Amino acid sequence: MNNIFLITKREFLTQVKKKSFIILTLLAPVMIIAFGAVIGLMFKANESHSIIEVVDKSGLFKNQLKSNDKLNYVFVSAADEKSKINNLKGNESLDGILILPELSGQNYDDLEKNSRLVINSKIGFDTKQRIISDITNVIKKEKIKQLGIAETQLDNLDKGFTLKTINVSENNKEDSDLSFGVKTGLSLVLMYVTFMFILIYGVRVMRSVLEEKNNRVVEIIISSVKPFELMMGKILGVTMVALTQFIIWITMSVIGALVLNTGFNSIQKNVPGGNEEMMSKLDIAQIATQVSHSLLELNFPLIIGVFIIYFLLGYIFYSSIYAAIGSAVDNETETQQFTLFAILPLTLGMYGSFSLMNNPDGPLGFWLSIIPFTSPVAMIARIPFGVPIWQLALSIVLLLGTTVFMIFLAGKIYRVGILMYGNKATLKELWKWVRG
Structure with missing residues (x-):
């Protein structure tokens, strides 16, 4: 256990001390906002009069x-x-x-x-x-x-009908169209971020294992630690790196929502009437204030907690697969035949989750958020809309159990594969390593 902690600490400190990590962590939110603004300007620029x-x-x-x-x-x-x-x-x-x-x-x-x-x-x-x-x-x-x-x-005759929706499961709170739109946007962002980070950091674990294997550094390392300890140390170290980025981004997002909420409230109070330009700014301020209010009314402690749990378990689950793949092959070309097994379930969960927005409690939403292969993405997509506690508990238990089982299988493959050279791994060969 001590060896796992030391390897985790080394992987974590190696990654977070890099300038690229610091720059990306601080600038990524700004880059995402700037990217969205550029896309909007591109659409605007293509409009014609x-x-x-x-x-x-x-x-x-x-x-x-x-x-x-x-x-x-x-x-x-x-x-x-x-x-x-x-x-x-x-x-x-x-x-x-x-x-x-x-x-x-x-x-x-x-x-x-x-x-x-x-x-x-x-x-x-x-x-x-x-x-x-x-x-x-x-x-x-x-x-x-x-x-x-x-x-x-x-x-x-053309006058529309506005129907007020009261949600009794959320303390009789009014569920407006804007609130639904905010939940949908948050759901899409959390789902996509989880999907991308599991893939990006999972591949990083695989490449790290493959690099150490090809450089024969691993032969020296496992003379002091067990292969399983080395694999878990790598996975947990990179997990902590990703989690650190998330915590920083979540903090920046909450602070940003609070600042915008305060700033736009101030604009609404000070904008004089009778000026069309200023009234237009007031409309924008009102919309932004309503959006920030809707965000702040959400159960953020629950959403953040569930997000962290599912990201950690989902990442460890898939990183175990990537670590096993990295140990079983000799080059990145050979990884293509195995990485499909990790990418397909995640992709299925992400694209299936798009249909959850109109009916988060439907049968598809339920099963995608319960099955461990898709639940890290699907449950994150459902949580802003509210999920029954029993479904949340059942999903976490199943994902935790499947993650532990996957770590066990990956450890079996890693133990043999990390020292195998020149032997092209097949599914039949991997099964022999697991049984052995």
């Missing part, structure tokens, strides 16, 4: 077809239709001409059949759909007017 000239022969659309920030309608005379179309090609300041024919006898089918959009170059699919939607809305209003329905009545 289209100018469409409209020839409205019926006069129906002139005062109802409204321009917006992405689409500008410019009405022109029907007498200029041919000249406008002839001069359209090569006109960089104009994207297209919308021809809307005369409306005879309220025959909207003929209007639709004879309407056409002449374009200068290719326009985006969303732009075309927006034009269609604008025309459809105008025609819809005209049809409603013909039925004798007033605009105020129409607005009343």
Whole structure:
């Protein structure tokens, strides 16, 4: 046991003292936020503002077809239709001409059949759909007017219904759409982080074992410690490194939520009325405040505790597999035939968990969070929505038992494989090592 502690300590200190670890730990949250901002800017940069000239022969659309920030309608005379179309090609300041024919006898089918959009170059699919939607809305209003329905009545018909949801299992707390969105976002982040870290640090354990085996350093090391102690020391050491990063990131996230909550509350109190720009900032501040409130209302001690337990057990479980793989082969090329057994269950758990967002307590969510191969990812995805205590306890017991069993199997393979050279491992060979 003392040897395992010493090896764990050595692996941990070796990793955390590296400059790359310190830089990555401190900058990773900033990099993730910056990456999201860049993606958002890329989508924003690809948006286009289209100018469409409209020839409205019926006069129906002139005062109802409204321009917006992405689409500008410019009405022109029907007498200029041919000249406008002839001069359209090569006109960089104009994207297209919308021809809307005369409306005879309220025959909207003929209007639709004879309407056409002449374009200068290719326009985006969303732009075309927006034009269609604008025309459809105008025609819809005209049809409603013909039925004798007033605009105020129409607005009343279109008025949505807001249903307040009270969750009795959470002390009669109101479960709003925003709260559900925050839970979904947190669920996706925790699930993806767990998935990526188990893979990244599991592969790191495998490569460390493989490197020591190829350098023959392991032959010197196991003269002082048992192979099992060496394997567990490596796994636990890297586990502590990952856990240290998580604790730092969780602390930064909670502090960030508290600071944003305080800051946006202050903005709401000090923003004067009557200024559109300032009111827009106020709307953003209100949304950000509601998001931070929803985050802080969650049972963070439970979520963090469950997250740490499942990450530790899941990581040790899969790292044992990776350590066994690293000891059984002689080079990274040979690892490909075995790493699939570790990647597939995790991937199944992650993609299966996407379906849990709409029904976290459904049968798929239950089984994915109970089966040990997928529970490290699936249970993390469910926990922000609330999980019955008995399911949580059963899942942890099964995962703990399976992890201990996997450590036992990996130790058997590691004990033989770490000193085997030039012998290409097969599943049949691995089974012999386990039985031996």
